[in-house]
């Protein structure tokens with residue numbers, strides 16, 4: 385078990401460069417399976433979800449190497465088309481390999497991913513979409529088997545803007561005999577735009593990414609290429625949250641000029657100000673002017689407020705908001721961190737599975753808490769920056785699934801965050 389110690393930090397200063405996006409890198413890695421050759425993925429985050437995905441595709445016959453954030457994948461020799469139980473439970477997003485294996489091999493068998501800490505994560509939208517694309521889908525007892533190829537032009541309308549289903553739909557339609565696939569009500573997240581740009585760099589013919597109608601004209605094959613992962617808007621949002629919590633002036637580098645405005649606008653409500661430069665944002669946060677008025681968060685698909693920022697902003701609200709309401713509309717189990725924050729002295733009431741009321745408090749106190757999933761773990765780091773004494777975060781491996789070196793990056797911003805390497809610190 386890895387444990388992070390976070391001490392109260394009075395003001396963050398300095399700069400940090402934002403890593404590549406996990407949720408863009410993972411589908412791009414899956415897409416690389418379509419190439420009978422090499423794909424070089426630049427700005428790939430070195431996080432445990434990426435390492436797990438590399439292990440899974442190595443098991444399918446690919447060769448992968450990740451050094452200095454450059455991931456080289458050679459998919460010249462894909463020999464497997466089965467996603468085992470172990471792989472599916474390790475990273476839920478391994479489901480996006482289904483579309484890649486269908487596109488590459490015309491056949492896939494995938495274990496049921498089951499529920500996870502943040503929700504049930506059903507596959508019904510994915511499977512219905514694969515059926516409409518013309519694939520034969522057999523929902524067996526232990527695994528789902530699919531096979532076939534796209535033989536006609538198809539227009540699909542997703543019942544919900546699922547990120548994963550949109551990605552699977554795109555990836556599985558890229559290679560065909562000139563067939564036209566139109567996906568309506570597609571997810572519009574920047575990570576989808578990044579995936580489509582990478583696929584087009586590989587030779588695919590995709591239009592409309594970033595809108596809710598994506599069209600894919602099938603091509604015969606993809607070519608070896610170099611593609612780029614954009615920076616991670618949720619990681620950037622986490623460092624902004626850290627500054628909103630602890631105060632200070634920080635610069636986040638390697639961010640896109642059109643950074644997610646739903647995130648920025650919410651932090652503006654706390655009084656945080658931003659200055660924009662070419663690829664940098666200066667974050668100015670004066671926390672001394674008392675708690676900010678009511679904050680309401682209601683998570684939604686892009687361009688709404690992202691569910692992945694919800695627990696992180698909840699942590700900021702515990703001390704920096706007067707009152708607040710949080711409604712989680714995307715995942716049904718993503719308010720569980722309330723228990724951990726309340727252990728630290730926060731006053732959050734769960735009204736139901738999806739709604740929480742926050743009453744801002746004067747003082748949070750450091751204690752032992754546990755990361756329940758990736759984002760709740762990051763939220764505890766943010767809360768720890770405001771808490772008296774120190775906060776011990778157990779099960780910090782969850783944070784490593786999505787954050788590169790959160791300890792050193794936070795220290796570069798003069799926050800006091802370190803791993804409990806010796807395992808001797810106790811509350």
Ligand code: EPU
Nearest residue numbers: 407477504505506507508509510546547548549692714715
């Ligand atoms: N859903 C269904 N049926 C389906 C697919 C989805 O009911 O067939 C439901 C899910 O259970 C969930 C909701 O729809 O309640 C949203 O699911 P979606 O498919 O949009 O999400 P995802 O592809 O599973 C990705 C990210 C998540 C992020 C969500 C929403 C990756 C690898 N994961 O998940 O990221 O929260 O989109 O933006 O891209 C994270 O980074 O911490 C994380 C969980």
